[in-house]
Amino acid sequence: xxxxxxxxxxxxxxxxxxxxxxxxxxGAMTAIVGPNGSGKTTTLKAISGELxxxxxKVTINGRDLAGLKPWELALQRGVLPQSMVISFPFTVxxxxxxxxxxxxxxxxxxxxxxxxxxxxxxxxxxxxxxYQELSGGEQQRxxxxxxxxxxxxxxxxxxxxxxxxxxxxxxxxxxxxLTIMRLARQxxxxxxxxxxxxxxxxxxxxFADQIIMMKAGRIRARGAPKDVLTDETMEAxxxxxMRVSVAPAHDIPFVLPQSAAI
Amino acid sequence: MSPSKAMGNGVMxxxxxxxAFAARVVRDWRSGDRAGLARCLIVVxxxxxxxxxxxxxxxxxxxxxxxxxxxxxxxxxxxxxxARDRIIILDIRLPRAVLGMLVGASLAVSGVVMxxxxxxxxxxxxxxxxxxxxxxxAVLLIVLGDVAFGPLFAVLxxxxxxxxxxxxxxxxxxxxxxxxxxxxxxxxxxxxxxxIALGALAGxxxxxxxxxxxxxxxxxxxxxGLGSLAGANWTKxxxxxxxxxxxxxxxxxLARGLNAITLGEAAAYxxxxxxxxxxxxxxxxxxxxxxxSVAVSGGIGFVGIVVPHLLRLVIGPDxxxxxxxxxxxxxxxxxxxxxxxxxxxxxxELPIGIITAFVGAPFFLWVxxxxxxxxxx
Numbered sequence: 001x002x003x004x005x006x007x008x009x010x011x012x013x014x015x016x017x018x019x020x021x022x023x024x025x026x027g028a029m030t031a032i033v034g035p036n037g038s039g040k041t042t043t044l045k046a047i048s049g050e051l052x053x054x055x056x057k058v059t060i061n062g063r064d065l066a067g068l069k070p071w072e073l074a075l076q077r078g079v080l081p082q083s084m085v086i087s088f089p090f091t092v093x094x095x096x097x098x099x100x101x102x103x104x105x106x107x108x109x110x111x112x113x114x115x116x117x118x119x120x121x122x123x124x125x126x127x128x129x130x131y132q133e134l135s136g137g138e139q140q141r142x143x144x145x146x147x148x149x150x151x152x153x154x155x156x157x158x159x160x161x162x163x164x165x166x167x168x169x170x171x172x173x174x175x176x177x178l179t180i181m182r183l184a185r186q187x188x189x190x191x192x193x194x195x196x197x198x199x200x201x202x203x204x205x206x207f208a209d210q211i212i213m214m215k216a217g218r219i220r221a222r223g224a225p226k227d228v229l230t231d232e233t234m235e236a237x238x239x240x241x242m243r244v245s246v247a248p249a250h251d252i253p254f255v256l257p258q259s260a261a262i
Numbered sequence: 263m264s265p266s267k268a269m270g271n272g273v274m275x276x277x278x279x280x281x282a283f284a285a286r287v288v289r290d291w292r293s294g295d296r297a298g299l300a301r302c303l304i305v306v307x308x309x310x311x312x313x314x315x316x317x318x319x320x321x322x323x324x325x326x327x328x329x330x331x332x333x334x335x336x337x338x339x340x341x342x343x344x345a346r347d348r349i350i351i352l353d354i355r356l357p358r359a360v361l362g363m364l365v366g367a368s369l370a371v372s373g374v375v376m377x378x379x380x381x382x383x384x385x386x387x388x389x390x391x392x393x394x395x396x397x398x399x400a401v402l403l404i405v406l407g408d409v410a411f412g413p414l415f416a417v418l419x420x421x422x423x424x425x426x427x428x429x430x431x432x433x434x435x436x437x438x439x440x441x442x443x444x445x446x447x448x449x450x451x452x453x454x455x456x457x458i459a460l461g462a463l464a465g466x467x468x469x470x471x472x473x474x475x476x477x478x479x480x481x482x483x484x485x486x487g488l489g490s491l492a493g494a495n496w497t498k499x500x501x502x503x504x505x506x507x508x509x510x511x512x513x514x515x516l517a518r519g520l521n522a523i524t525l526g527e528a529a530a531y532x533x534x535x536x537x538x539x540x541x542x543x544x545x546x547x548x549x550x551x552x553x554x555s556v557a558v559s560g561g562i563g564f565v566g567i568v569v570p571h572l573l574r575l576v577i578g579p580d581x582x583x584x585x586x587x588x589x590x591x592x593x594x595x596x597x598x599x600x601x602x603x604x605x606x607x608x609x610x611e612l613p614i615g616i617i618t619a620f621v622g623a624p625f626f627l628w629v630x631x632x633x634x635x636x637x638x639x
Contacts (some may be wrong), residue, residue: 050528074534081529087382088524088579093294098525101518102534111295128294150533 002026002162002193004076007046007056009039016042017217019056024210026160026193031204033197034214035238040197041082043168043214047195048079048164074102077162078147082170083140086131092118092142093127099149111154116122117145121245122179123254136171143167154192165189165196169203178260181207205229206258213237300583303576307590314594315363317354318601358494361502362600363593365491365559368506368551370592373566374584376435377514378520379544380442380453383574385628386566387552390457392434393563396549396556398471399430404482405471424502428553434460435545491559491600491612502554503542509550510589516544517581524579562615564622565592571629 002024009017017039024030032040039169045051047058049065058065069122078099086095096114102108118124121141126134144165151161163184169177177179177200184194185207198204204211205225213221213228215237222229234242248254287298369387376385376392387393403426438460444452472483519540522530531537555562570591572582579584596614599621603612 045528048532050531051595070531070536071534074532079529081526081532084526084529086524089574090524090579091296093576094296094580095525097295098521098533101522128292223593 001061001160001197003059004043004047004048004229005057005059007043007053007058009042009046009051010054011051015054015217017046017053020046020214020217021056021220022217022219024162024193024195026155026162027188027191028209029188029194029196029207030210030212031196031198031208032212032214033199033201034220039217039236040214042217043212044079044164044166044195044197046079049073050234058214060162066140069101071102073154074150075113075161076159077164080144080147080150080163080165080168082166083136090131091127092123092129092131092134094143095128095131095142096149099146102150103152113149113211114145117148117152118142120148120183121145121166122176137176140168140171140179142185148183151192154187155191160192162193162195163193167197167199170199174255174257177203178257181257186213200257201258207252268337296578297580300577300580303573304583304587304590307587307594311363311590311594314363314597315359318359318362318597319351321601322350322355322604331437353495357496357499358491358600359597360364361494361499361558362597363505364492364499364506365555365562366565366593366596367510367589368555368592369565369596370569370588371510371513371561371585372548372551372555374570374581374588375516375520375544375548377570378516378523378581379439379541379548381524382453382524383571384567384626385453386429386564387435387548388561388563388566390438390453391459391461391464392438392457392548392552393556393561394461394468395434396427396431396553397561398468399426399428399433399553400424400557401468401471401483402426402430405475405479420503421501423555424505424554425552428505428550428559430464430555431553432546432549434464435549439541439545471569491596491614492604494558498558502558505550505554510549512543512547513585514582516540516547517585520544520581537564560615562596562618564618564626565596567629568622568625569595571625614632 004020005023005092006019006021007017008015008019020039020043022030032043034040042051046053049058049066049068049070052066060068060073065073065130085119093114096117097110099117100110100113103113108165115124115127118127123138123145126138126142131139134142139217147163147165150161154161169180172180178195181203188194188209196208198208208225210223211221211225211228212219213233220237221233229244231243234240287302290296290298298299372387372392373385376387376390377383380387385412387396400423403422404563408420418617438453438456441456442449474479475483519530519535519537522535523540525533527537570588573584573587573591577587599614599617603614603617606612
């Protein structure tokens with residue numbers, strides 16, 4: 001379990017988070033949604049240990065984050081950041097294998113884990129390509145494969161492990177959005193936990209067990225998708241008068257991920 | 263009977279073994295794993311370094327061939343070398359080659375560490391003012407040494423100059439990092455421009471110190487600031503060698519951390535790297551290696567950019583291999599440049615900095631034009 005107890009964060013003198021509390025249980029996917037600048041990424045950074053809250057605390061599997069060393073944390077959770085520019089000519093395999101740094105074990109096992117991670121994100125055969133020459137969506141999937149190498153098993157030593165994903169599907173096409181969300185779902189099904197910052201509300205309601213809806217650094221709604229995604233919260237949080245679960249007029253086509261057959 | 267059998271086995275096995283090894287390296291390389299290639303290259307570079315080193319101590323105006331040296335070393339023929347040749351080899355060429363190897367290795371390794379730390383292939387101690395800062399440290403000691411730092415000289419003896427340069431380099435690196443990095447993100451433009459400003463400032467202060475220096479100090483400064491290996495002797499090696507060797511011995515432990523930090527400081531932290539400690543050690547080792555090198559050979563530019571960049575093109579940016587390969591190639595190149603410097607206008611000598619700049623500056627421009635989109639400018 002990852003638990004946030006009343007965390008507040010100040011950045012450059014401005015209070016960005018005001019008393020955020022929630023639980024993210026293993027075996028479940030938690031999605032953080034909200035308008036731009038509402039504090040979603042800051043929340044994720046506070047949970048990952050990247051930012052130290054000015055008040056409150058975060059625990060992972062019952063241990064206070066503040067008391068854990070970077071390498072101890074690295075064995076319990078992997079983090080996918082939004083985007084990254086790399087100025088050195090790494091190949092895809094070299095990037096993915098960086099995720100294996102914390103793992104001990106044999107080189108042959110490392111190769112197998114790296115290959116499996118690339119296959120999981122649908123990049124089998126890309127290992128010899130240069131990272132800098134890939135498209136944005138492919139780079140994002142390479143980074144996810146790296147994180148999957150770091151946290152290759154959802155449960156280790158009897159304790160669940162976690163994936164913290166910041167907009168994991170933001171630059172992906174619809175097919176790969178589904179691939180990645182199913183991957184996250186599978187990770188939960190095997191006993192791990194996932195916390196993801198999401199923008200696509202349809203994908204969120206399809207895959208998330210718990211939605212945390214934020215506005216202006218505060219949690220405005222929290223619970224199952226059907227309880228959180230309502231006409232009222234859409235207007236109150238996103239400032240958008242809109243109706244949930246209403247199909248458009250018959251001459252406007254719409255495509256929802258929920259209709260995907262595979 | 264038995265030797266021929268052994269030979270027979272060797273002939274049988276070698277066609278099977280060797281292609282298997284080569285094939286594995288090629289297969290790994292195709293699948294994006296350049297570790298095998300890197301190990302091969304390190305072996306080649308080691309051989310090249312030894313060969314260049316030997317060539318360097320047997321090349322020059324005086325006739326002292328390798329065969330003669332070997333015969334003298336093995337005691338086969340003591341007369342094979344005259345006393346004069348022995349002095350030329352042992353007290354002039356050998357320290358020069360050793361110093362070339364040390365300085366070349368430390369310049370190249372400083373470049374690699376600095377580039378890793380700033381996540382940019384253009385960061386180089388010479389380019390961003392660290393060498394100027396180190397120079398200032400050394401000049402400060404020469405000119406104000408007796409007045410202000412008397413006790414320091416008393417304690418450190420001939421280590422004082424490299425130590426002063428180390429402090430100057432350290433101060434510049436820390437300042438530069440403070441200026442160019444905000445919230446874990448390094449701005450390349452800020453780093454390069456701030457480096458120019460810091461370098462200019464250090465140069466200006468150095469100029470003032472030279473202006474107020476007396477005649478004896480001026481002579482010390484001139485000897486010291488030639489930017490060459492011409493003044494190499496065992497005393498200089500004894501003074502700078504320990505600092506350089508300690509710095510070079512520390513950096514292999516940074517390799518994994520530097521690999522991780524190329525993805526950003528946050529990502530490195532998420533992968534379990536204690537980022538702040540890594541940065542501290544990296545800054546200290548860059549300052550140590552650069553400072554000590556500047557203290558004994560003045561500013562020799564571009565080795566720290568050219569060597570790591572060329573190697574990254576071949577074996578990739580994995581610092582576990584890039585660091586030793588850069589040390590070897592840096593040392594080899596500097597010894598080679600020094601051989602050129604003392605032979606092309608013989609019996610006169612060119613400052614070695616001229617040669618490295620003639621090769622390095624166009625190379626730097628080429629890197630800029632070729633990789634404009636990749637280096638985040």
